[in-house]
Structures are given as structure tokens and as C-alpha cells.
Amino acid sequence: MRLDERKFMILRAIIDDYIMTAVPVGSRTISRKAGVSFSPATIRNEMSDLEELGYLDQPHTSAGRVPSAKAYRLYVDHLLKVNEVSPEDAKRITDHFNARAGQVEEVIRGAAQTLSDMTRYTALVAAPQMYTMRIERVQLVKVGAQTALMIVVTNAGIIKDAVIRVPEALESDHLYTISQMLTEQLHDLTLSQIRQRFAEVFRDMREHRRLFASVLDALENRMEKAESQNMVVGGTTNLLSYPEYSDLAKARNFLAVLESKEKLYPLLKQAGGVEFTIRIGPENRLPELSECSLITATYRVGENTTGTMGVIGPTRMNYGRVLSVLSFMGRMISDLLSGENSD
Amino acid sequence: MRLDERKFMILRAIIDDYIMTAVPVGSRTISRKAGVSFSPATIRNEMSDLEELGYLDQPHTSAGRVPSAKAYRLYVDHLLKVNEVSPEDAKRITDHFNARAGQVEEVIRGAAQTLSDMTRYTALVAAPQMYTMRIERVQLVKVGAQTALMIVVTNAGIIKDAVIRVPEALESDHLYTISQMLTEQLHDLTLSQIRQRFAEVFRDMREHRRLFASVLDALENRMEKAESQNMVVGGTTNLLSYPEYSDLAKARNFLAVLESKEKLYPLLKQAGGVEFTIRIGPENRLPELSECSLITATYRVGENTTGTMGVIGPTRMNYGRVLSVLSFMGRMISDLLSGENSD
DNA sequence: GGTTAGCACTCTACGAACGAGAGTGCTAAC
């Protein structure tokens, strides 16, 4: 038995209907649809075939049919047309960002908020990978007697600043001079090139060896560690309004996952590099998300720095719309983060 | 009819039991308690009196009794003993903070997390009021061609930095010089004293008028506005595990409030100044929280700067424990934020 | 007079029984 034209058409109609209503779809429903000229009985035969092929599930004998994960997979692989984002959507997105400043964190936060508002699902946005960013400036600002704030400006804007210890008691002016030296030495390097570079710098400036060690530490450890923290979740409670989560226990489980960034970050990270990934139901590793789909997308910052974002919804999510919104959002973030430093 | 000794005792037993179980308390339950030597019938008579006095409610004729808001009020006003925080609790709190750096935002975030972990309720922590902080240093760091990051260091640590526009194209060195001037002029002033001060500064340095205007703007507008944003909510989903919220609609309503900081902030703000406030059920303005209690506490930073934090739980929350944890946490935050700059 | 045992009464929670409605699967006719 093969998936002929008509089966395709019927499957598609079922998926479309189920995405809208979340109610098992019956044969009558399909046969009433515009463009369908078969009786319920015929549809029933086809549905029976589709079930045998594994594209449909039956919650119980006399309910309608529900698309299986395999069906969604077919849907996104072959049946889905990704439309250009609608002008209204585009406007809403750009409006959201008009007030935003250029700090990485603010852009990320705004993106998560906007994504979840637009899709009514839950959005994840991770800050761009910092290994490949080029440093433009490093500056230390005195905060306490033995502490300083380190600010790193890269071609993608400011990365999260960190408080570091300053072993010696240095005056503000002195710190500034050191900052200038650091900037000179590190300018245009990526974070991953820094360690080698530091070896050289060390030789020239033995005097502040411990301070430099602190800076290096902060650059490498703190920032890499913070990366998994540097992820924003938006619209956590959106999913609660879908009937899939009318079961409180399920809802609680789900919310618990969203609160643990340690679990979420790998999900996004897995997708690294590829422009879009769609993981449907059990294709997600986490059992808590086995009834969810996750669509991730990559955004670029500058030449070779990328970041990841994603949208989590029920498996019957509106894949087409989410994809188009994500794609537009990707361009938006790229513009905001890449363009910021040259204006 | 008056509240005699015995009625007090019985009411207290009922409240204690209800706080533990969330199940309406019957007369038998009380009479079985250690220290009570009356039969269920006697207890019933007293309960009937207590109901008439408005301290108990009856969900329906043949259920047990439930404490009213008035009862909780009495409880916290007269019956509650606030114990010193237990050594285990104290240890857990301090442990939580060991890894924290001294930035205001991090301390705030950590406090919310810890409070909610410890109490299993939902925690709110607002950043300290900035009007009364004294400025220690202002520094501008060049970020883009026409943008700079403004960092303000106060006696309570760093306040949230802001990106501002630099109208003129200034070099890094020049910005540093200006920063030094700003620091000199503004040192030891509170944020609220700045506007006057700026008038004078303006006269001396006409040259950078527009830059200063930006700085002033950022200091006043952005930061005051951000204040309501500068609040962290922790343990949002904790309350979902209480039977009070087994109704999904209620839970959703509640979570929606927690997502809107505009609604939450005034709740905390109302308490300004007083060391502790306890608002029980309807005493909260928000109808969504009419079945919750909110305990707020004030923490001090330095001499006359204060901030507010709070814990939201069901009306039958464990008032004693929350109060003691809040009080310890207040001291903790004060230490972390006031001490940071002198080490 | 305060306290208590006894008992009828009330209300909820829970499960069984039942009918309506939606949908299927099969058969036979077109």
C-alpha cells in the first residue's frame, strides 16, 4: 500500500484540522471540507489505510483519528509551505524592538518576549556563542577597593560583564591604562584565540600578572559557564491555555522543565549550526517534552558567530507560522546585534 | 461573648492544623490533639461560638471549620511567635550565597531563588531604592561609534548599567576624562540630588552639554523606570503544588499576575519603610491574590537605602517560618550589598 | 452550669448505571 495523491490530501486535511481544534478528526468532518468530494465512508477507508501505515492514531475505537508523530514529520518534510512572514507579523516584530537598546542581553530578552507573544507558545533564546566573536575593547572599571567590573565589547555588542578581583590596590587611572593595553593586545581576536595571546602578553607585563590571570579567568571560565545561563525563556505560561495541558500534573511537569535551564540549554545547543531543526514529540530527548514539538533556528551575528533560539509548543503546533516568524526574527536579531556598533 | 483563654487555644489549634493539612478541621481532630482534654461536643460548642465571632468559616454545613482572614490576622498579631531562624535554615541561606558576586542584580536574583527554595512559596525581591544611594563613581565606556555604556557605582555596588547615545564622536580617552570629571562632580551625591548639581556642572562645561543631558536622562528616566523592572520573581511554580491551586483556571490567573511586574511592584512598594508587613487574603488589593497572603520585609543597604522583598503563599502559609527566614535574609542582603565595596 | 454521650440530620465525594452523541467498520448495492 502506498501513499497516493488522495491519501496525502486527506492526511493533510486531518492535520490541518487537528492543529486548529485539538479534537480527534472524524470522517464526516473531512468529507464536509471544501475541495473534498468523497463521502464519509470513502474517507473512512482511506483513514483506515493511513492508520495501518502509521500516520494516524486512534485514541479509542470510536473516536476520530489523531495525527501521529510520523504524520507531523511527513507534514513538515513534504507538505509544509513556509510562507514569507505576513506584513502584520513583520510590523509587530519590528515595533517590539523599536525601544530596545543594543545590549546583547536586552535584545535576547526582547526576542524571547516577542516570539512568545506572537506565537502564543513558549520561546527560548540563547545568547550568541561567544567563542567566535571578535573583541573590540576590554575595559576595567573600579568598583570596590579590590574589585573591578570587566566589560567586554565585541563586534556583537556588549557581552555580559563580570566582577573580578583585583589583587593589587590599583587606582582608577591605572586601571584605565591597563584596560587600554589589554584592548590593544586583544583587539580583533576571538575569545578562543585569547589564551595563546595571553602567553605573549604575560611576558611583556610581568608586573600585573595576577590581574591578568583574573581577567583571563573571567573571560574563559565565567563567561563560558554563564553561557548556559545566558538563555531567556519567554511565555512560560502560554502553553497552559492549550487543552493538551488541562491536566495539572502534566502542566506542572512541563513548567518544571522550563525552570531548569540546565535541561533546556542542551536542547537548543544540539541544533547548533543548522538553520532550522524541527523535533517532533518523542524526537526530543526529554520525556517531559514527549508531547511537544521544538522548532529551533539559528541566527547570525557578524560573520561567523551564531546563536540559537526556539519555540516549544504542542505537537500540533502551527509549524508554518512559527517557521516564518522565527526566520524573520533571525534577521531582526542579526540586524540589531551586527549593526549596533557601526552606527 | 468574648474570646476567653480556651477559645484562643482552640482557634490556634485549628489554624495550626489547617496550615499543615489544608483540610477543613473537625471537632474530633481537635479533641484528639495532645493537650486538649475536652470531648468533641464541647469543642463543637466553642467552634460554633468562634464562627459567630467571625474567626471560622464553614465551607458547607457538614464540613469542618476553616480559619477566616480575621483568624489569621489574630494569629499573626497575637498568637504567632517568630523564632530565630533555625541553624539549618541559616546554613542553607549562607551556602546559597557563597558563590555570588557583588553585583546588585546577582544578589537580588540569588535572594529570590533562595527564598522560594527555602519556603516553597513564591518570592519577590525588588532592587534597593536608588534615590538614596550615594554615587561613588560614574564611568562611560565606548561601545559603538555613537554609543557608550554608562556604569554607576554606588555605595551599594553597581547599579544596572545603561547604554546611552553619545552625540559627538568621542574617543575612548576623551570619554574617560569626562567620566573622571563626572565622578568628581557627582561623588557622594544621592541620585535625587543630582539634578540640582547638574545645573552647576552645565555652566562650567558647555562643551559637552548634549552628552551630559544624555547621562542625566539615563540616570533619572531609565533608571527610575527600570526600578519597577528591577524586581525578580522566584519559585513561580511552587504554589502549584498546593491543593489550593488544583483548579487550573485559578492557577492560570495566579501565574498571569506573577508574570506582570507592573502589578506586582506596587504590592511590594506599598510596604515601603516598615520592617515587616503581612497582608492576608483580601487585604491585598489584587483580586487574583485574594486567597493568598503576602509577607514583605525591608532590607537596608548602607545607612539610609532600603529595598523590599516578599513571599507570596496561600493564606494558610507558615507565617512563623517565613518571617524568620525573611528576617535572616534581610541581614544577609545587607551584608552582601553594604560590605562589598569596602573589602 | 459546664460537660458530654447519643442521635438525627446534612452535605460531599465517589462510583455505578444509563442514555445521547459521535464515529467506526462492515456489507451490500450502485
Add this chain to the structure above:
DNA sequence: GTTAGCACTCTCGTTCGTAGAGTGCTAACC
């Protein structure tokens, strides 16, 4: 190959009845 017809199945909402918990009242007790 398509469709009408029909018996069958399963869920959902309703109703009904019962068990259990708890009250309120009365009368007896100390």
C-alpha cells in the same frame, strides 16, 4: 471504485444512591 445503511463501540455528562465525615440539638451527668 464509491457510497448508503446499519449495527456496534466508546466517551461524556447526568442522575441516582450510598458511605463517610461532621454538625447541632437534646437530654443526661457531675
